[in-house]
Amino acid sequence: MPLTLVIDDDRSVQHLVTQALKPLKVDVLSAATAEEGLDQIRERSPDVVLLDIMLPETSGLELYRRVFDLDPKLPVIFITSVSSGQTAIEAIKLGAYDYIHKPLDVEQLREKVNQAVEIRRLMHDPVVLPHAGTEPTEGDLLVGNSPQMMEVYKAIGRVAPQDVTVLIRGESGTGKELVARAIYQHSRRAHGPFLAINCAAIPEGLLESELFGHEKGAFSGAVTTRIGKFEQCDGGTIFLDEIGDMTPVLQSKVLRLLQEKQFERVGGNKTIKVDVRIIAATHRDLEKMPEEKFRSDLYYRLNGFVITLPPVRDRGDDLLVLIDHFLRRFNRELGKQVQGLSGDALKRMMRYGWPGNVRELQSVLRQAMLQSTGPVLITDFLPADVRSGRGRDAVSPGEGSVGTDLDHFIRDRLAADSKDLYAEAIEFLEGVLLRRVLSATGGNQSRAAEILGIARGSLRNKIRALGITIDRVVSGDSDDDTD
């Protein structure tokens, strides 16, 4: 479980953070002084640090420099007061991950810690390219031996050390983020920061300021200056996921950054120079998008080095290799001893179209293994559309009964002697809820987030974590209804 360290001399803040982070799957450690905090970092290697900017006897910035020396890839979120805003800006310029004002807003705290945990994972967990017979003990292995995947590995090896922009293309769940991390980790910038921005998950009006920052007073609500991700990531690598969802105005700003390595903050006239490598990704056919949706000059600029990830249905026997890999991984993670799939289950999986690609495969196998009690996964444990081989059809709202399904699920997990049933059942229910709501909104994530009463970013994270494929919860193949 990820570990968060809070360094604050105020016990009530320590307590508040511990309570606030309880619902997240995050452990919390506390330290009241700088020295105690540094000891905890050395001994416990936390994944995220929350650091009071006004510690007695040490300045927060000074302590940040010492934390950075110990672990330059440790995301630090400063806890600040409005009066220490300028120091927070300095901290971000030095590379701190983010800051949060006192009094702490619990929802905001959870969101920032969640994002920091994710960024820690992206920077820290190695992505291993396949070498015959080796299975990494930590991190993620890129699996597959098909000729298409061999080309992908070769392309990663070729482009990683060159400091050029890369465009990664492929359907949802094909491994674009994994490839972006592999490029970063094998590049000369591997010791610098890596930040990932999902352009589709951030409301249009906020994305510009998220990426480029803004000056105080630039628009109503801009009460302080904000440092954007490009400035924060100076010397590092930025992953712009779903770049096809960016507005043309923003596209022109990114194009200028690529050409001239400079930009202005929103509402500012000072030109800021940065040295950032951009890795972009999209599931869209950028070349088929009209000019008013995607600028052709940016497309040609991005098109210099392209890596295309094939859909799982075109990878031939890689499906078997992926199944074998995930069976072994989930056996380890879930304490199971599943040896394989029944002939019929395998046949249906081979026939299925896997519109959600590797992420969907992973999710289907995990759910099936959670339900299984014996050494062989049988067809009954597969979801209805894999069993029927439908692939892209809608989940009919009338299909099955949540109550009965949950009941079966609980019964199976009790029989399997689960030690984590609370979390497993919540995950199961979340999956049902999200699928139903997304189906009702025709795949519109903004609308779904509104109905659910959660932030769009959280919804997006949950969709990813649960392996939900929008194409599958709405009828038809259209891209446009996915927001």
Ligand SMILES: Nc1ncnc2c1ncn2[C@@H]1O[C@H](COP(=O)(O)OP(=O)(O)OP(=O)(O)O)[C@@H](O)[C@H]1O
């Ligand atoms: N070749 C592979 N070998 C092993 N695991 C893989 C492979 N490709 C993808 N995965 C796993 O599948 C999941 C989805 O991958 P990833 O998030 O990189 O896809 P993506 O193309 O970025 O998806 P999206 O477009 O929806 O953001 C991740 O858990 C990733 O680790």
